Amino acid sequence: HLSLMASILNPNVTIEDDRTGLDIETIRRAVLDNLFYIQGKFPAIATKHDFYMALAYTVRDRLLQRWLNSVQTNLKKDVKSVAYLSAEFLVGPHLGNNLINLDIYQQVEQAIKESGLNLQELIDTEEEPGLGNGGLGRLAACYLDSLSSLEIPAIGYGIRYEFGIFDQHIQDGWQVEITDKWLQYGNPWEIARPESSVMVNFGGRTEAYTDDHGAFRVRWIPEYVVKGIPYDTPILGYKVNTANTLRLWRSEACESFNFERFNQGDYYGAVDSKVHSENLCKVLYPNDEPIQGKELRLQQQYFFVCCSLQDMIRTHLIENSSLDNFDQLWAIQLNDTHPAVAVAELMRLLVDVHHYEWEPAWQITENTFGYTNHTLLPEALEKWPLSIFGRLLPRLLEIIYEINNRFLERVRIKFPDNGSKMSSLSIIDESDDKYVRMANLACIGSHRINGVAQLHSELLKETILHDFYALFPEKFTNVTNGVTPRRWMVLSNPRLTELITQKIGNRWINHLDELKQLEQFVDDASFRSQWRQVKQEVKQDLAKYIEKKVGIVVNPASLFDVQVKRIHEYKRQHLNVLHIITLYNRLKHNPNLDIPPRTFIFGGKAAPGYFMAKRIIKLITSVGDVINNDPDLKDRLKVVFLPDYNVTLGQRVYPAADLSEQISTAGKEASGTGNMKFSLNGALTIGTLDGANVEIREEVGAENFFLFGLTTPQVAEVKSHGYYPRGHYDSNEELRGVLDLISCGFFSRGNRELLQPIVDNLLYDDPYLLLADYQSYINSQEEVSEAYKDQERWSRMSILNVARMGKFSSDRSIQEYCDNIWKVQPVSIKLQAYNQENA
Ligand code: AZC
Structure with a gap:
């Protein structure tokens, strides 16, 4: 079937093509070819990393046909796509996973062996892209794998952090953080697409004007503009032709130099805006649950959301004459509130740029978005100080006020004279200082809101989103998380895979x-x-x-x-x-x-x-x-x-x-x-x-x-009666022995201060x-x-x-999202012959 494959991919060639062929000898030759022409090395002087790169390009070549065909198919008029917006994608190393999903692990293992190398060692050479903190980012990665495996047209949008999550060293028993330089030896899996760059506004002010038709409009006059450049990585499904795209944005200054300043001799001032713009996506914030209102983080969020929405609109308008059917061809999922500003940004694009009236724009927006919540910890709910938000995104704040006013009007009708409901539902938190509450914006702007496990989805309705649930119960649903069996079993546990x-x-x-x-x-x-x-x-x-x-x-x-x-x-x-x-x-x-x-x-x-x-x-x-x-x-x-x-x-x-x-x-x-x-x-x-x-x-x-x-109710019960942890210490001798042993410095070479904060915290709080x-x-x-x-x-x-x-496959989770939230169908990808004409 190998030559059959070759002839599907290229009917003009009857021998195996070096870039697509899958037999052992072809792969072996292709690796040597890439080693020479891409890495510029002979085997005799090549490092393990050179061989890894040569193999990675060999595998990427074999993905490209599927990838380009998938991208083309997804553009078609009648194909609805999922856009998964996430500030984090913790995808893990690509090489091994692509070998599994392409179903060529064995051939490649053999080809590499015949070159005197060991495949596992090359796989272990790959620097993992640590573009996430933990569960939330890894979930996004499992979902991309399942979306492709289920042949769902999809695109993941996020940020191409130059430094991902820090490397952890342990020195003298303490964590030490080292910057993660995942890009330093190059990334063979991504392709930059500078021709699809977009511009993103920041700061400045807004201005009302009347357009040529006499309509009242607002324009945003920014203080500065940042360019977003997309970097695409293929995400191949398991034994299918679907290869969706993970599109990550990198920021750059619009012009490398501010020429006016440069000409005035202010060299440093001229380079300043370049440095500023490029700082934007330098580093992933390494906090998983709680956030702190850091301005740069809000810039990151708006940056990737703005780039992604412009990108969707651009691709939509290739085959469609207007955005009227935007919600029929796009389902956008907000992975937590990090991209929630998208609700206001889509409104801005529809109203300010594409001149929609508010109501139809709002219909499109609400139909398009779904929001997944990932935490119940109240301290982890994102809110931005109004002052920062308004200074950085003045037009977005105006739009949020408008969304809020119209929304609160509906609340007033449903719950007359209920001031406490109004203040808990409002997007603006006015309790002490003023804040923009991102979860409220996400709930109001989405037609579905889901938690990530049954218990969690129930607790959302009972606790932090209780008032939203009272207002629109029909929006609430659950999708229990899942994990991909490809990476988490086939790739990581070949022995058990074999036995099963x-x-x-x-x-x-x-x-x-x-x-x-x-x-x-x-x-x-x-x-x-x-x-x-x-x-x-x-x-x-x-x-x-x-x-x-x-x-x-x-x-x-x-x-x-x-x-x-x-x-x-x-x-x-x-x-x-x-x-x-x-x-x-x-x-x-x-x-x-x-x-x-x-x-x-x-x-x-x-x-x-x-x-x-x-x-x-x-x-x-x-x-x-x-x-x-x-x-x-x-x-x-x-x-x-x-x-x-x-x-x-x-x-x-x-x-x-x-x-x-x-x-x-x-x-x-x-x-x-x-x-x-x-x-x-x-x-x-x-x-x-x-x-x-x-x-x-x-x-x-x-x-x-x-x-x-x-249980959860028992926890609440204990807390409501004034929990007294010390009581357990007093009454449980064995527990006392444990805590006393820590306190007396037994584990800290006699230093009683070192671990005492932990013991005190347990005893008194x-x-x-x-x-x-x-x-x-x-x-x-x-x-x-x-x-x-x-x-x-x-x-x-x-x-x-x-x-x-069985239930905990991310394939099951994604199927539920498709059926209950996104309303999208699989599309099988036909492998089109590659030749000069349709290239
Ligand atoms: C996590 C939740 O803590 C975890 O319970 C859940 O399984 C996971 O999301 C995926 O839904 N939340 C985060 O990782 N949060 C951040 C900001 O990293």
């Missing part, structure tokens, strides 16, 4: 429900033993990595107990530590205690300015230093903090986990997606009834899930109820240990977890 595929074929890879068929093998002892064998081998790989990275020797037969995610008080990494110290104390007092050996593995970044999160990292590494070196323990406990947790490291860690720690305070974690990746790879979960844990437990069965802790959940957590961990001792039982539970994970 031997048993049930490979349809599960894009129909994850089919994993159900594994249930018929749970009672098959030899299958269970193969299952354990796979886990064991993967754990050995991770053990080697751990030793190489942090010099800690861990026992691959021990229970790998893993918590990897951003460091946050609500995620309660420190509760995990309280359990570790509890076990430590027990083993010290009773060396004969019969518990399985455990390796505790942590990974995650703390926001650089988050004092408590950084101390929690220091707590983990300090406890590790003592425990790992205590000869009394005879290696029965080990504590590892893996530095620089990112997508690449996640791919190593999830497959090797036995136990997944999902221990946030109930009601705080919107969904979680790591929880799904662990379960999919055969780890059992210890968790609270929070986020998607609730649904995971429902699917896998309560008997295959270690539940503990207060404990906003996330660690002490209230402590005993329940410890009890549940005892059940884990008991279960692990019975390896046959554990394997059964592990197999059932995997077999019942």
Whole structure:
């Protein structure tokens, strides 16, 4: 079929084309060709990175036909597209994933081998694009994969940060941040499209005028203008021809120099605006949940939103004579409130630029947008000081006032004389200083509002969006998150993929429900033993990595107990530590205690300015230093903090986990997606009834899930009665022993100040109820240990977890978005022959 493929791609050529051919010899030759003509190297002097680049271009060549055909098809008159607007896309390395989705992994592996190289080593050479903080950015990446795999016309719009999320080093047990220079050796996956640049206004003032037809209009006279240049990356679907685009914007000054100033001899002043404009997309803000009103961040948001909407309108008008049907051909999803200014910007473009009347413009806007909320933490809701907003985006603020006035008029009719409703629904927060509330703008401007797990969507309606729910209940819906099985199983866990595929074929890879068929093998002892064998081998790989990275020797037969995610008080990494110290104390007092050996593995970044999160990292590494070196323990406990947790490291860690720690305070974690990746790879979960844990437990069965802790209503109940954490300390001797051991400096070489802020926080405030959940957590961990001792039982539970994970594919999530929010249909992409005429 290879020559058939070649002839589809190029009917004029009967031999395999160097740029499209898929057989081993062609690929081998193509890599050498790219090595010479792109990298400018002979094999003898090429570095591993040169070979990686040569291979990356070889793979990209094989994507281009699909990509260009997809882009062309999406432009057509009757094709509705999804535009996914997100300030973050945490896509992870491209090479391995593209090999999987192109279905050429084996050929390429062989071709590379014949050149005397190792494919895995080349894959590991790729610098990952860290253009996101955590769950929200990674979700966007899984969704792009599923959109393409389901053949949905789509485009992801975001920012091409020059520096992504910082690299984390650990020095003396503390986090140190290093700038991430992901672009320094070039990025073979992107193509710049400077011909599609757009201009973005900032600052200045607005001015009323009457147009030629006597109509009243407003124009914005900006203080300065920034150019947005798109950089496109193909996102190929799994075994389909659809390759959608991820279009990321880079900012540049309109003119490299301000010539007037230059001529006046003010060289520095002239370069100033260039520097200013290019600073705009320099760096990703490294905070995941809370935000701080930083002007540059608002500039970033408006910049990419303005570029993206102009881009959509431009492409729309290629095949359509007006924007009247814009909402029929575009579904725009707001990934949290970061792009919410798009509601006002689309109104501006329709009214000011395309001269629509307000009402029809508003209809188009509301029909076009959907808004996904990702957090319940009230402190994480974005709001911008009115002064900053008005100075930077004067026209947008006027439009927001107009949206707000018209909206509040409707509220007044629905809830007469209800001042408190009015003030909570208003886009403008007037409580103390004045702010623009982005969530309110997003809710008002969208026809659908969704949370990311059932519990979260319910809590949204009960808490932070309660008044919006009362006003328009029909807008509210839920789409539970999902993860792509391509990256999070096929690519990251080839051994388990192979075992599963031997048993049930490979349809599960894009129909994850089919994993159900594994249930018929749970009672098959030899299958269970193969299952354990796979886990064991993967754990050995991770053990080697751990030793190489942090010099800690861990026992691959021990229970790998893993918590990897951003460091946050609500995620309660420190509760995990309280359990570790509890076990430590027990083993010290009773060396004969019969518990399985455990390796505790942590990974995650703390926001650089988050004092408590950084101390929690220091707590983990300090406890590790003592425990790992205590000869009394005879290696029965080990504590590892893996530095620089990112997508690449996640791919190593999830497959090797036995136990997944999902221990946030109930009601705080919107969904979680790591929880799904662990379960999919055969780890059992210890968790609270929070986020998607609730649904995971429902699917896998309560008997295959270690539940503990207060429920969301119980948390509220405890808090309403004046929670007194100290009471738990006073009444629980074992807990007291743990906290006292930290306080006395045992883990900090006698330094009592170092970790005391954490202990004080727990004793006197404990906003996330660690002490209230402590005993329940410890009890549940005892059940884990008991279960692990019975390896046959554990394997059964592990197999059932995997077999019942079908729901958590991002393919299912995307299908729901398509059906209930976007109303879009798949379009299959025909591979058009490439020749000079249609090129
Ligand atoms: C996260 C939520 O905390 C997490 O529960 C959810 O699974 C994920 O979004 C995807 O929906 N939120 C963020 O990561 N937020 C930011 C700003 O990074």
